[in-house]
Every structure is written in structure tokens, then in C-alpha cells.
Amino acid sequence: MSRGEAERVELTVGAVAPGGHCVARLDGQVVFVRHALPGERVVAEITEVHRGFLRADAVTVLDAAADRVEPPCPYARPGRCGGCDLQHVAPAAQLDWKTSVVVEQLTRLGGLTPAELDRLDVRVEALPGGPLGWRSRVRYAVDAADRAGLLKHRSHEVVPVDRCLIAHPAIRDLPVLADSGTRWPDAEVVATVASTGGDVSVATVTDGTTTPVSGPPVVREVAAGREWRLPADTFWQVHPAAADTLVAAVLAQLAPQPGESAWDLYGGAGLFAAALADRVGPSGRVTLVESAAQGVAAARDNLTDLPQVEIVAARVETALARRRITGPVDLVVLDPPRTGAGAPVVRAVLAAGPRAVAYVACDPAAFARDVRTFTGAGWRLAELRGFDLFPMTQHVELVGLLVPDARRRPDAGC
Ligand SMILES: C[S@@+](CC[C@H](N)C(=O)[O-])C[C@H]1O[C@@H](n2cnc3c(N)ncnc32)[C@H](O)[C@@H]1O
Known part of the structure; x- marks a missing residue:
């Protein structure tokens, strides 16, 4: 039976898969379901139809898994911001989710045996600081109305947001988002940094050219027992730890x-x-x-x-x-x-x-x-x-x- 985008179907959700979704089956076809957890019974809305597989978002949870939590961010929902995949998963269960993905990839693509995986005892470890407020570099996209926002999942569509909960508090305090009244005519990206050395900087990026807006264009980072000075758009690890x-x-x-x-x-x-x-x-x-x-x-x-x-x-x-x-x-x-x-x-x-x-x-x-x-x-x-x-x-x-x-x-x- 052929299925179409926006169609709603009832699914029993199976194991996690790489990419932030779980796998379900519908009429023998694979469905990659976001906003779901293994074992759940959900109503899912089909978002993409491909030869051999479908993508879908769980829009109603009929039977919730024990690890399900209310996403702290109002934008972490089907059809909204695509930046976070696991806000609906309890923090400890996020670590188990990622561990499962690593084990599955090492088995399927790496050719490791169960005995080798047992010996490695893979466990994804949390960093200090909790699951929110860690993102020290946020690149907001700018929409046609010149508002800064974040991209939808697998889309170039910009979702205007008034906050990003995983952003570092110093980035959250910046008046760059739509609710501050700030608009970004001509900018494609608004790039923000809150460094471990205490610098906060904002720049715009247009046609690959970076233009400083506020804060120092060179930021200080502290790591490996040294202080680093880096142009704000140089690669640096995003989590402060x-x-x-x-x-x-x-x-x-x-x-x-x-x-x-x-x-x-x-x-x-x-x-x-x-x-x-x-x-x-x-x-x-x-x-x-x-x-x-x-x-x-x-x-x-x-x-x-x-x-x-x-x-x-x-x-x-x-x-x-x-x-x-x-x-x-x-x-x-x-x-x-x-x-x-x-x-x-x-x-x-x-x-x-x-x-x-x-x-x-x-x-x-x-x-x-x-x-x-x-x-x-x-x-x-x-x-x-x-x-x-x-x-x-x-x-x-x-x-x-x-x-x-x-x-x-x-x-x-x-
Ligand atoms: C994951 S980052 C790691 C950077 C650094 N090790 C760190 O932790 O800060 C990968 C780096 O590889 C660089 N890069 C990407 N492709 C490369 C290539 N083919 N040869 C050399 N460097 C490359 C990128 O510019 C980037 O700086």
C-alpha cells in the first residue's frame, strides 16, 4: 500500500538507529520515526516518502516509554526546530541511546564481535554541567523576514525562536533573536560565541564573509593548561568541557x-x-x-x-x-x-x-x-x-x- 506525506499512521516503535530516530515497520516497510522511544505505540505523521523507506514524526504518544520526559524546549517538537533530536528522552537514557548506536555501528560497519564489544565495555559518559546551556557556539540562520532562528530538521526552512535552551547562558542573553526586535538584513547567518575565557562575540556571515558585530573578533579559550586566542570562527570544541x-x-x-x-x-x-x-x-x-x-x-x-x-x-x-x-x-x-x-x-x-x-x-x-x-x-x-x-x-x-x-x-x- 503506498503512503503519502502528511498521512497519519499508528506504529509500534522499535530500536534506535543512527540519526536521532527509531525504526518501525509499516506494511513491511522501514519507517524512521523521530520524537519517539523504543517500545512506544505512537501516531506518526509521515514526513518523507522514499523508495524503500519512510520518515515520520511521532505526533501523539499512545503508550509512552518509561524514559520519556516532557521536552524542556517548546521548539523541540515535530515540525519545529531540528537542532535537538532527544529532548523527549531522559538525560541518562540519552547516554544509553547513544551507546546503542555506537555498538550497532561497530558491529555492522566495524565488524567487531560481541566478545570484542564486551571487552571494550562501551558506555557513553556525560560531561559536567547538565544537558542544557552547554552550546558555546551557535550559528543562527536568518529567514526572509530578517529574523534569526534555527533550521527545521532536514530543511533549509528557518524557525524563528526566542531562545535556545542548549545555548550557553551568555549566548541566550544576547539580543540577537526575533523577540529582541533585532533584524538581520543581508545576513545569512548570525554566528555567536561564548568562550571559556569569558568572551562573548557576535558576527554575521554573508556569502562566506564574516563581519564582526559585537564583542572581540578574537576570543580566549582555556584548555590543556593554556590560554588560546582564536578568531571567533576558527574550529573549536563546542561544549565548554x-x-x-x-x-x-x-x-x-x-x-x-x-x-x-x-x-x-x-x-x-x-x-x-x-x-x-x-x-x-x-x-x-x-x-x-x-x-x-x-x-x-x-x-x-x-x-x-x-x-x-x-x-x-x-x-x-x-x-x-x-x-x-x-x-x-x-x-x-x-x-x-x-x-x-x-x-x-x-x-x-x-x-x-x-x-x-x-x-x-x-x-x-x-x-x-x-x-x-x-x-x-x-x-x-x-x-x-x-x-x-x-x-x-x-x-x-x-x-x-x-x-x-x-x-x-x-x-x-x-
Ligand atoms: C574535528 S576538527 C578537529 C580539530 C582539532 N583536532 C581540535 O580538536 O580542535 C577537524 C579539523 O580537520 C580539518 N580538516 C578537515 N579536512 C581536512 C583534511 N582533509 N586535511 C587536513 N585537515 C582537515 C578541519 O579544518 C578541522 O580543523
Whole structure:
């Protein structure tokens, strides 16, 4: 039976899936249902019809799961703001939700066995500070009436909002949203930052050009025992506790030793390079590779006191393929964008002979695919930590330790 958009159907909701929804079945067809929880019976409105699957929003809950809560934000509802996926899920259950997604991806795409997953004991951990007020960078979209707002789910439609509850309190206090009366003619995006160093800045972005509006264009961040100065639109971890949490996890996994050499690939402003440089000391060596001009400039400006750090402005794949960086190297941090590092980069990293790789991942699927490349080359995922850097959303961050699998090496037992 063919179904149409806006049609309402009754569904029994099944397991969680990547993307912030659960899976249900309707006449044998898969339905990805948002605003639902596993085990619930809901009335869902179909939002998209595709060959082989449907998307739908739960609009009425007939039988609620025990983990369902009232979303604190009035915009976190079907057809409204698409920024948060899990406001209807109790905070502790959000961690379980994300853990399930990670385990499922590592099984299906990463090829890990139940025994390996048991040993890894994956559990997504909460960060300090609770699920609201953590977002230190918010990019509001501007609608046709020049009002700043947030985008609907899978849409370019702007939903005007008068607040965003996951935004940092200093961002919430800014008079940038429609209820303040402020309008943004000519701007496409209003970019706000509330930094850990106490700076609050606003800029507009139009045709890729950033124009400062208020606050300092260069903000201070405090992380890895240093103060950083970064142009407000340079990449930086969004949760105020994220940078220190990730640095601590990476250092604990790699245990860098004085005199060792390390690569910080996809290094941004140098968060991990700085932490590695402190550990390997002046007799060690750290090479950071970053492709964005702003990230490179920020790294150059912020790491001047660390002569053991070399900064290479290049795409990682190009730097490896053209031998702008060459092994041997002891340690590698891989922190790629959502697409992952990809098999050619993973293979080139392994060819440099590191004793350990720490992989910082914001997409479990891309991470799982890259893990499969590691395991196919005789390496194993020795440790895995998951962090809820993005509460209320479907996103999760992973830090995995990959090491050569002694059992699978040709010289094992020698
Ligand atoms: C997830 S961020 C991590 C940045 C940094 N490690 C941090 O935690 O602040 C990924 C970084 O990779 C950079 N990037 C994206 N694709 C790249 C590529 N192909 N080669 C090098 N850098 C890349 C981005 O500009 C961004 O700075």
C-alpha cells in the first residue's frame, strides 16, 4: 500500500538507529520515526516518502516509554526546530541511546564481535554541567523576514525562536533573536560565541564573509593548561568541557613519553599538538597537519612557545601521499571531520609504524568503517570511550585507542 506525506499512521516503535530516530515497520516497510522511544505505540505523521523507506514524526504518544520526559524546549517538537533530536528522552537514557548506536555501528560497519564489544565495555559518559546551556557556539540562520532562528530538521526552512535552551547562558542573553526586535538584513547567518575565557562575540556571515558585530573578533579559550586566542570562527570544541575531556582521554590512551615523535592529523588550532608537545618534551617532536588556513594561522599564533611542534598546512591525504610528512613516528592522533579519515589515510598512517593511534571521532559510522581498515591491517581497537559532547542531540564523540594486534602479527610469539 503506498503512503503519502502528511498521512497519519499508528506504529509500534522499535530500536534506535543512527540519526536521532527509531525504526518501525509499516506494511513491511522501514519507517524512521523521530520524537519517539523504543517500545512506544505512537501516531506518526509521515514526513518523507522514499523508495524503500519512510520518515515520520511521532505526533501523539499512545503508550509512552518509561524514559520519556516532557521536552524542556517548546521548539523541540515535530515540525519545529531540528537542532535537538532527544529532548523527549531522559538525560541518562540519552547516554544509553547513544551507546546503542555506537555498538550497532561497530558491529555492522566495524565488524567487531560481541566478545570484542564486551571487552571494550562501551558506555557513553556525560560531561559536567547538565544537558542544557552547554552550546558555546551557535550559528543562527536568518529567514526572509530578517529574523534569526534555527533550521527545521532536514530543511533549509528557518524557525524563528526566542531562545535556545542548549545555548550557553551568555549566548541566550544576547539580543540577537526575533523577540529582541533585532533584524538581520543581508545576513545569512548570525554566528555567536561564548568562550571559556569569558568572551562573548557576535558576527554575521554573508556569502562566506564574516563581519564582526559585537564583542572581540578574537576570543580566549582555556584548555590543556593554556590560554588560546582564536578568531571567533576558527574550529573549536563546542561544549565548554570538551577540549579538556578529549585531551585527557587521548593522553591516557597514548601515554606519550619524553623524546617520542607524534603526528596530530586534522590538528585545527593545535589542541592535541600542544598537549602532546608538553608530554614528549623538548627532545620530542610533534607534527600538526591542518588544511584550513584559519586553523593553521591559529596553530602558528598559539604554539610559538613549543619549538618541537612543526605545523604543516596541507590536506592530510596530500601530506601523506606526497611525503610532506614521513615516518617513522611513535604516536598519531587522528581527529578527522565527519567523513572520517578514510582507508588511504589509515593505511599511510600504519605504514609510518606508530606504536599507537588515538582516533577522535564525531561520527560513529565513519569511525567504524575506519576501524575495519585498521583491523584488516592487523591492528585492533584496544580501548574505546564515548562522550556526550552534544547533549539533547543525536551526536556523540568517541576516542578509540588502536594498536598493533600482537596475536595477528607475523612475528607473534617470537
Ligand atoms: C574535528 S576538527 C578537529 C580539530 C582539532 N583536532 C581540535 O580538536 O580542535 C577537524 C579539523 O580537520 C580539518 N580538516 C578537515 N579536512 C581536512 C583534511 N582533509 N586535511 C587536513 N585537515 C582537515 C578541519 O579544518 C578541522 O580543523
